[in-house]
Amino acid sequence: MKKFSSVLLIITVAFLCLWQLPWLYSFATAKKDKSPFVLYSPVIDDFTLSLYTDGMQHTDLSGNVYTQSELDSIHPFFYARQLLKDERFPDSVKGIPVTYKDSQNESFYYRINPKDINAPQIGVYQLMESMSSRVKLESPDDVFRFTKKSIEFIDAETNTLNSDKSARFTEMLSKSGFVFPANSLSGNPSVKKDYDEGYLVLDAENNLFHLKQTVGRPYVRKIDIPEGVKIKNIFITEFRNRKSLGFASDTENNFYVIENKTYDFHKIGIPEFIPEKNAMMIYGNMVDWTIKVSSVEKVVYYAVDANDYSLIKTYEEAEEETFSGKVSKFVTATSLRFTHPLDKYVYPRFGL
Amino acid sequence: MIKAIFYKEWIKTKWIFILSALALFGFASYLIFNVYRMIELKGAVHIWEVMIQRDVLFIDMIRFVPPVIGILFAITQFVPEMQRKCLKLTLHLPCDAQKIILSMVGYGAVMLLLLFSATLACFYVNLRIILVEQIANHIILSAVVWFLSGILAYLLTAWCVLEPTWKRRILNAVVSILLVKIFFYNVAGEAYNSFLPILLLYTAMASSFVFLSVSRFKEGKQD
Amino acid sequence: MENIIECRNLTHYYNKRKIYENLSFSVPKGRILGLLGKNGTGKTTSINILSGYLKPKEGECLIFGENIVDMRPELRAKIGLLIEGHVQYDFMNIEQIEKFYSRFYPNWKREAYYELMSRLKVAPKQKISRMSCGQRSQVALGLILAQDPELLILDDFSLGLDPGYRRLFVDYLKEYANSEDKTVFLTSHIIQDMERLIDDCIIMDYGKILTQLPVQHLLDNFRKVSCSLPERYKFEANSDFYNPAQIGNNFEVYTFLPENDIRSYFHNQQIPNDNFRTEILNLEDAFIGLTGKY
Numbered sequence: 001m002k003k004f005s006s007v008l009l010i011i012t013v014a015f016l017c018l019w020q021l022p023w024l025y026s027f028a029t030a031k032k033d034k035s036p037f038v039l040y041s042p043v044i045d046d047f048t049l050s051l052y053t054d055g056m057q058h059t060d061l062s063g064n065v066y067t068q069s070e071l072d073s074i075h076p077f078f079y080a081r082q083l084l085k086d087e088r089f090p091d092s093v094k095g096i097p098v099t100y101k102d103s104q105n106e107s108f109y110y111r112i113n114p115k116d117i118n119a120p121q122i123g124v125y126q127l128m129e130s131m132s133s134r135v136k137l138e139s140p141d142d143v144f145r146f147t148k149k150s151i152e153f154i155d156a157e158t159n160t161l162n163s164d165k166s167a168r169f170t171e172m173l174s175k176s177g178f179v180f181p182a183n184s185l186s187g188n189p190s191v192k193k194d195y196d197e198g199y200l201v202l203d204a205e206n207n208l209f210h211l212k213q214t215v216g217r218p219y220v221r222k223i224d225i226p227e228g229v230k231i232k233n234i235f236i237t238e239f240r241n242r243k244s245l246g247f248a249s250d251t252e253n254n255f256y257v258i259e260n261k262t263y264d265f266h267k268i269g270i271p272e273f274i275p276e277k278n279a280m281m282i283y284g285n286m287v288d289w290t291i292k293v294s295s296v297e298k299v300v301y302y303a304v305d306a307n308d309y310s311l312i313k314t315y316e317e318a319e320e321e322t323f324s325g326k327v328s329k330f331v332t333a334t335s336l337r338f339t340h341p342l343d344k345y346v347y348p349r350f351g352l
Numbered sequence: 353m354i355k356a357i358f359y360k361e362w363i364k365t366k367w368i369f370i371l372s373a374l375a376l377f378g379f380a381s382y383l384i385f386n387v388y389r390m391i392e393l394k395g396a397v398h399i400w401e402v403m404i405q406r407d408v409l410f411i412d413m414i415r416f417v418p419p420v421i422g423i424l425f426a427i428t429q430f431v432p433e434m435q436r437k438c439l440k441l442t443l444h445l446p447c448d449a450q451k452i453i454l455s456m457v458g459y460g461a462v463m464l465l466l467l468f469s470a471t472l473a474c475f476y477v478n479l480r481i482i483l484v485e486q487i488a489n490h491i492i493l494s495a496v497v498w499f500l501s502g503i504l505a506y507l508l509t510a511w512c513v514l515e516p517t518w519k520r521r522i523l524n525a526v527v528s529i530l531l532v533k534i535f536f537y538n539v540a541g542e543a544y545n546s547f548l549p550i551l552l553l554y555t556a557m558a559s560s561f562v563f564l565s566v567s568r569f570k571e572g573k574q575d
Numbered sequence: 576m577e578n579i580i581e582c583r584n585l586t587h588y589y590n591k592r593k594i595y596e597n598l599s600f601s602v603p604k605g606r607i608l609g610l611l612g613k614n615g616t617g618k619t620t621s622i623n624i625l626s627g628y629l630k631p632k633e634g635e636c637l638i639f640g641e642n643i644v645d646m647r648p649e650l651r652a653k654i655g656l657l658i659e660g661h662v663q664y665d666f667m668n669i670e671q672i673e674k675f676y677s678r679f680y681p682n683w684k685r686e687a688y689y690e691l692m693s694r695l696k697v698a699p700k701q702k703i704s705r706m707s708c709g710q711r712s713q714v715a716l717g718l719i720l721a722q723d724p725e726l727l728i729l730d731d732f733s734l735g736l737d738p739g740y741r742r743l744f745v746d747y748l749k750e751y752a753n754s755e756d757k758t759v760f761l762t763s764h765i766i767q768d769m770e771r772l773i774d775d776c777i778i779m780d781y782g783k784i785l786t787q788l789p790v791q792h793l794l795d796n797f798r799k800v801s802c803s804l805p806e807r808y809k810f811e812a813n814s815d816f817y818n819p820a821q822i823g824n825n826f827e828v829y830t831f832l833p834e835n836d837i838r839s840y841f842h843n844q845q846i847p848n849d850n851f852r853t854e855i856l857n858l859e860d861a862f863i864g865l866t867g868k869y
Contacts, residue, residue, distance in 0.1 A: 001450055002567045005560035009527075016530050120542035122404055123486040141397045143404065143484060154484045156396040189405070338547075344540035347547035356678035364666055436662045440628055445679050446652035570644065572629030574589075 015336060015348075022335030029324065038315065039283060040290040040303035042094055043074040047290075047301060047315045061315060077103045077285035093287060106286035106306075108239040112247075117233065117275050118343030124154070126189035130196040131214045137191045140213075144169075146181040165216075172218040173211070179204040185211075186234045186246065193238050200234040200246045200258075208234065210245065210263070223263045229254070233275040239284075249275050257309060269311035270302045277342060288312060296342070296352045353447050354455045361429060361459040368428040369463055372421045376414075376471045383411045384478045391482055403487050407541050409494055411475060418468060418502025419532055426509030429460055434513060439569060453566050457510055457559050464506055468499040494541035497548060501535035504555045507562070508532065514565035517575045524565075531558075577604045579726050579758040580625065585634035587620055594620050595782045598634070602775075607752050607759040609769040609790075611862055612779030618762045619659070621779075622730045625760065626656055638726060652680055655724035659731045661715040665704035669697065669714060673721070680722050688721035691747075709740035716747060727752070729761035733768050741765070745772050770794075770858035778865050785865055790858065797861045800837055801827040803849040811844060818867045829856075829864030 036051035046060045048071060058066040069086075072079040076090050080103045083089040089100050124143040132138055142153045142162060150170040153162040173180075183206060187199035198212025198219070208223040208231055225231055235247040245260040255273040257266045273280060273293055281292040284306060291302040298319065303312040319325075333351040340349065362369075387410050391399050402408050433439040442456075443449050472492055480488045508528035515521040535551070537543065544551070580602035587594045594617040602608045612618050623629035625636050627643035635642055639650050664672055669692050677683040695710050703714055712732070719727060727748075733741050749772050752759050763769055769776070769790075776793065778785040804810065804826040810819045812828065819828040826848075830837060834853050841848055856864060 001560055001563045004557075005564045008557055008560060009564065012531070013527060016527060020530065119540055120490075120545060122407075122490045122541070124400075124404060124484055126401065126404065139397055139401055143400060145484075145486060156400045156484075159396070159482055159484060189401075338534060339537055339539055344543055345546060346534075346537045346539055346543045347550070353678055356675050359671075360664065360667070360675050363671060432664070432666050435665075436660060437628075437658065438662055438664060440626070440656070440658050441662065441664065443628075444626070444651065444654070444656045446648040447679065448648060570628060570630070572623055 018334070018336040018350075019338070022331045023337075025331050026328065029328065035299065035317070038290070038292065038301045038317075039075055039078060040288055040301070040313065041074040042285075042287040043076065045313070047303065047313065048074065077107050077287070078283065080104060080107070096287065098286070102286060104240075106241050106284075108237075108241075108282070108284045110237065110239075110247075110280075110282040110284070112235060112275055112280040114276055114279060114342040115344050118345065120344065125185065125187060125199070127153075127187070127198060127211070127213050128189050128191075128196045129214075129216070130198060130212045130219070132196075137193065137196055139191060140189070149180050151180075169218045172220045173209070176209065176220040176222050177207065178209055178220065178222075179207065184234065186236045188236055188238060194240055195238065195242070197236055197238050197245055197260075200236050200248075202231060202234060206231060208248070221263065223258065224265075226265050229256075229265070241286075249273055266309050268309045269304055353445075354451070357452060357455045358459050361456055364432055365425060365429050365460070365463065368425050369467070372425065372464075372467055373470075375417065375421065376467055377474070379414050379417055380411075380471050380474050383414060384475065386410065387479065388482065396482065400483070400487065403483070403490075409491050409541055411491060411495060412538075414471075414495070415498045415536070418464075418499045419505035419535075421467070422464060422502040422504070422506035423509045425460055425464060426506045426513060429456070430510050430513040439514070439566075443566070443570065449566070449570075450563065453562055454559075457507065457562050460506055460510065461503055461559065464503055468502060472496070472499060490541050493545060494543075497535050497544040497551065500548070500551055500555060501532055504535070504551075504558055505532050507555065507558050511558075511561035511565050514562055514569065516565070516569045516573050519575060520568070520573075578602065579604050580636065580638050580760060581640075582621070582625070582636040583634055585621070585624060585631050585636070587617070587624070587629070587631045587633075593782060595779075598784060600777055600784060600787055602758060602760050604758050605756045606774045607749075607761070607772060608775045608777065609773035610760070610762045610777050610779065611766060611769065612762075613866060614764075616779040616781055618779065619730065622659075622728060622760075622762060626654075626728055626730075652722075653725040655719040655722050655727045657715055657719060657727070657729040657732055660734050661708070661712040661732075663703055663711065663715050663718065665711070666702065668700050668702050669695075670699050672703065672714065672718065676718055676722065682723055684721045684723050687723070688717040691717035691720065708735040709737060712736055712740055712744055716744060720747070720751060723755075725757060727757060727759040727761070729759065729763075731762050731764060733763045733765040741768055748772060766859040766862050767857075776858075778862065780866055793861050794855070794858065796831050796833075797829065797856055797864060798831075798834070798837075798853045799827055799829055799856055799860065799864055800851070800853050801825065802841075802851040805847055808847070810846065815840075817865055820868075829861075 034051065036049040038047050038049055040047050044060060046062065048058055048060050048066065050056060050058045056068065058068070058071045066074065072082050073088060076083060076093055080089060080100055084100050090098065092098055124145045126140050127144055128137055128140050141157065142155045144151055144153045150166060151173060153165040153169065154160065155162050181204055183202040183204060185199045185201040196212065198210065201209045201211050203209060208225055210221040210223055212219045230251040231248050232251050233249045237244045237246050242260055245258045245263065248256045248258055253272045253274050255268045255270055257268060259266065270291055270293065277295055279294045283290045286306055288306050289304045291304055293300050293302070299317040301315040304310065305312055336348055336350055338346050338348055340352070387399070403410070433442060442452060445452060472495060475495065476488060476492050479491060508531060512521050512524045512528060515524055578601040582601065583599050585598040586596045610618050610621060620629060624631050625638070625643070638646070638654060641647065641650055667675065673685065673688050677685060691713055695713055697706060697710055703711060706714070732744055736744065745768055748759065751757060773790055775787065775789050777787045803824045804821060806824060808821070810821070810826065810828065812819045815830050815832050817829040819826070832840070837853065841851070
């Protein structure tokens, strides 16, 4: 027993050192992360980089320097409010006539974080009423869950199963060809949005469905997936312009937009997006989208056409190879950690 | 003979056992009452929503209670053994020393297990009345790791207390603090699910650390 | 005669400080043996090694032919242990502690314990921690008597006891050891107590054993010689003489030699003495004579 505990203690201390010493090192050598804010400008057809080094500096990739006011005017959608205030909002961008209202309506910000995907799920969700009789959306008074054979709604006040509603929804789903249980689903049950599209649901056979509640009744629609595409992750969008229903990524790491109403799939022209490993941020406007895809190793910015989703331009943030950077990388690679920036789980792992 | 050991351990720990039971019961009652009251004030819909969307557990105030109880339990159980080297009497008993030590530590672990599982059961039964199964499960699974930390804290404190020298005792304490710290990452509910079996296994193995201290005691190690 | 305790070639250091080297002794069955030595000569070290709570750097101690560290429980049951200061589980009361120990010893003599306890003026539910040192010594003694061990190891049994309790302890112990042919190994810092109790003594000096012999032999044969010598006279002592000391004209020295032999030594060496006297000593004086005052 003594031998066993001695060995266990030695192993324990070794692991604790692998955990704590690199942490101490990175704590002592921590530097402020200096990442620029990058945005594609439809006016100059180039990315602009804004970085704070003794004062804000704005440049484009060719090295031209911009003042804040100049920057405002080359990003007419992003800085629309400022331009409106300065009475400088343009009549047209790239020959397309624009109004302030349109620009506001068409602009959106969207983010996908691996932390939200790689996270424990409680397994109950809220389905809102999409055609609320009220002006504002309201929180539903029940939650739903998928079982092996059905969808079940549980009333919160009484904590009891609403059999009628469950049966109605189950029947509708089954009729539409839904195979229970659900593999994954995406929805955004928040009252702070303009409208509700319910959920995108992947069933047990990875068929894609659109599920929402309209006047208490189920709305279910099976979405046709392009031939040969295997959907892995889905994201509901609910943007103000109502053009898209959601995004999807497939097993080949392609990224798609699912259009609203028509349920058409469009591949977005970025080479790769792995939702479990990459964080994505999209600044969209009526002309183009700036898509930032960051992984542990690198950050890449893509400019994509807002209408046909084709790739316009790519910018990859260059990383300087410094000695301390190399040391940090080595330390990170050999260190033991229990949490990770890409997920919400706690377990031991080495490196990033 | 093991019964006699349990008898001795019970005499030492009956007060801390009762106090721990009261503390856990009091805390649990307060937290459960709190959830009930909030449901009454703000409605079940709202509380469920907060739990689902913001991952609020409502009982995380009890987080540090189990390790504190574990530490206090070990102190009350093992400090009297080290006072004036009473442990010599225990080790002189005509019984296998390993068996004696194991039953002493086993006694404490079982008592804490009783207290902790009763608390978790109390939470589950009461929360299940007002919460859907999945949310209640989520809360309990999130809490399990805190209670497990209480058992580990107990075993490690026993290891520290039985250690005969102060120098080594401080090193043991540092190792113990770091080990218990692993149980308290506040990332998300159920974040520890896949790690729990390993933590459980490690906790079981960590009960062997006391043998290191006892063996050093028997060798007459001193500062 | 059968040896109950056998210690061979014990060597021990605390860090770099040597306690003793190559120490050997044995305790025969049925004898009460006292370990005498000044502070720091390694009495407690020996007791600790003997009772299994100190691992010597070298050498080993056998009790009933086995090393106590990995001794069979049945054999360990035959050893009674009194820890320095009469330590017992002081969170228990006298009933609880009896109940506890009785489970471990098949030959437990409950009456022996309660007979002793009945003389203590303590309530049955009174915790040991709230008893006086003397009362606690009786509890510890009572437990040992109930255990009825063949070998008793007592570490400084007189510590903290007033004369009455010391006497009581000694009397009980002597009665117990003599009537049942038990072996006792003990230390005490009060040598007077030992004189009434022990059969043999081991006298330790720094790093070694000076002598091991029956107490009676020591009391009968060890003498103090005192006389007057000229100031600054250099007394040539051979190995028969212990600790010669001279203050002014007064000279004293200790020896096992018979009186006649002492006289002839003084005569042969032509030592110019006056007022030549020899005295028989008690144990304490004999101890000082053997080990010196410093």
